[in-house]
């Protein structure tokens with residue numbers, strides 16, 4: 350009898366998993382809540398690390414397509430102080446492919462294009478997974494659809510529904526992120542385009558960061574990171590209120606806020622406690638943000654994709670005993686993630702601290718024997 354495998358969530362983790370499993374001859378259905386691949390903007394760009402995100406793409410047989418879509422020049426970054434003085438300016442070596450950036454939408458399309466059309470069941474928001482007496486789970490989706498599976502993999506992101514089958518860990522609110530976008534920047538805002546450059550820009554103040562990144566479509570994505578506080582999130586929906594918070598900053602920098610195409614979009618950034626784990630339960634596991642939601646300092650998508658590669662590898666190596674395969678994946682994943690989650694929490698706290706500029710310069714300055722850290 351063939352094993353029915355369900356993946357809840359068609360984000361970077363879920364799609365990478367479906368693709369690698371398929372390469373090993375294992376079919377899985379991805380249930381995704383969005384109506385189609387273009388239902389929602391996928392956000393900014395990511396840099397994929399050789400040992401995690403790039404490794405998973407190699408396992409997926411997509412390293413070549415990634416090379417043609419990625420933008421190695423996007424690795425360039427600058428860090429400025431509120432007066433606009435340059436504290437750090439990193440330019441990749443010509444020809445370097447160490448930490449190439451790729452737009453999230455391009456990466457998701459690359460994965461979707463590698464799967465047959467019926468691999469993703471769109472508009473299937475999982476609302477409940479109920480254990481069946483004979484093993485496996487009965488799945489209920491928004492709108493009343495139902496399906497059964499023998500193995501359920503929760504790749505359903507930060508607010509995972511599948512997670513509650515395994516752990517009651519709580520999320521904590523770690524920062525506020527306010528986003529704006531500037532389209533067609535080279536033509537409409539050439540000064541801003543030049544300020545941001547081909548990669549990332551961070552302007553670091555006391556307890557707040559004004560950041561911007563170049564997208565492959567010529568647009569710029571602006572992100573303002575603020576400390577978690579009790580203030581009503583709607584406060585941040587006005588450019589005026591944001592400009593008041595950056596009062597005294599160089600106007601060339603705050604132009605990033607003024608140039609936003611529409612009103613700012615604020616959201617709370619949450620994380621799971623580092624070291625979170627669960628006792629193995631037959632027939633179900635988690636990957637990516639569902640398993641280990643971390644502050645967004647450059648590891649989440651990379652680790653989600655590596656989880657997918659490692660879980661697929663274990664399942665392919667031990668098809669007769671999927672539970673042992675899942676257990677082996679979980680033990681290795683917990684060990685791998687703990688130090689990364691701790692580092693991510695430390696970096697997040699450092700970035701929004703009163704001494705952030707000094708701390709960040711130290712963090713980004715390579716010591717003689719070490720490579721530059723991730724951004």
Ligand SMILES: Cc1cc2nc3c(=O)[nH]c(=O)nc-3n(C[C@H](O)[C@H](O)[C@H](O)COP(=O)(O)OP(=O)(O)OC[C@H]3O[C@@H](n4cnc5c(N)ncnc54)[C@H](O)[C@@H]3O)c2cc1C
Nearest residue numbers: 358360361362382474475506637638645647648649650651
């Ligand atoms: C502002 C920001 C910047 C970031 N920058 C980086 C970076 O530079 N580098 C990096 O490595 N990481 C970064 N991250 C983290 C990264 O985005 C996540 O860790 C990564 O997307 C996790 O992948 P995932 O597949 O686990 O979850 P997601 O990408 O969130 O995908 C989950 C999918 O599940 C679907 N879904 C959710 N609930 C259900 C449901 N009930 N039923 C069905 N489908 C469902 C969602 O629609 C979505 O498609 C950043 C995060 C943020 C917030």
